[in-house]
Amino acid sequence: VCLGKFDAMHRGHLALAERAATRGDVVVVSFSGMAETLGWETRLPITAPSDRSRVLAMWSGTTGAAVSEHALAFGDVRELSPEAFVEMLARMGVGAVVTGKNYRFGYKAAGDVEALKRFGEANGLTVDVVDLVPARRPSSAGLGDQVSSSRIRSALSAGDIDEVNEMLGREHRVV
Numbered sequence: 063v064c065l066g067k068f069d070a071m072h073r074g075h076l077a078l079a080e081r082a083a084t085r086g087d088v089v090v091v092s093f094s095g096m097a098e099t100l101g102w103e104t105r106l107p108i109t110a111p112s113d114r115s116r117v118l119a120m121w122s123g124t125t126g127a128a129v130s131e132h133a134l135a136f137g138d139v140r141e142l143s144p145e146a147f148v149e150m151l152a153r154m155g156v157g158a159v160v161t162g163k164n165y166r167f168g169y170k171a172a173g174d175v176e177a178l179k180r181f182g183e184a185n186g187l188t189v190d191v192v193d194l195v196p197a198r199r200p201s202s203a204g205l206g207d208q209v210s211s212s213r214i215r216s217a218l219s220a221g222d223i224d225e226v227n228e229m230l231g232r233e234h235r236v237v
Contacts, residue, residue, distance in 0.1 A: 083125035110237035144173025148181035
């Protein structure tokens, strides 16, 4: 499985799927209801729900492995400690986890990739950590130099569709 929010389904997320595909079929595991659970303003995802299957099919063609998506209700996992979260993955039959090097998990994001590796090993899970994918140009809004959903949202707000498409690795669609 690949762990993340997968809001934009961008080139960084594809890099996770490519790494996971070296082990077999891929499931991207996202978290639904996060904004509602945390009291944040609800926003539509960058990649529309009705367009996600098309993107996953593209990724399947790119990776050479079947890529599917599974959403966990954030409210169901929110209060799990990092160790309990990894134990839950093991009980679900997960054998390997792939995530980006900035991944945080567990209650109040207490776990980092080093904790994921440690708890993964203790529970029989292989953990692969993928470097962040650099954007082709630095962020002018101070959002880092890697591809991210935040940078994509900023570029969409600025009307910079070329940058959006570059970070997505495909043409953005409004559905």
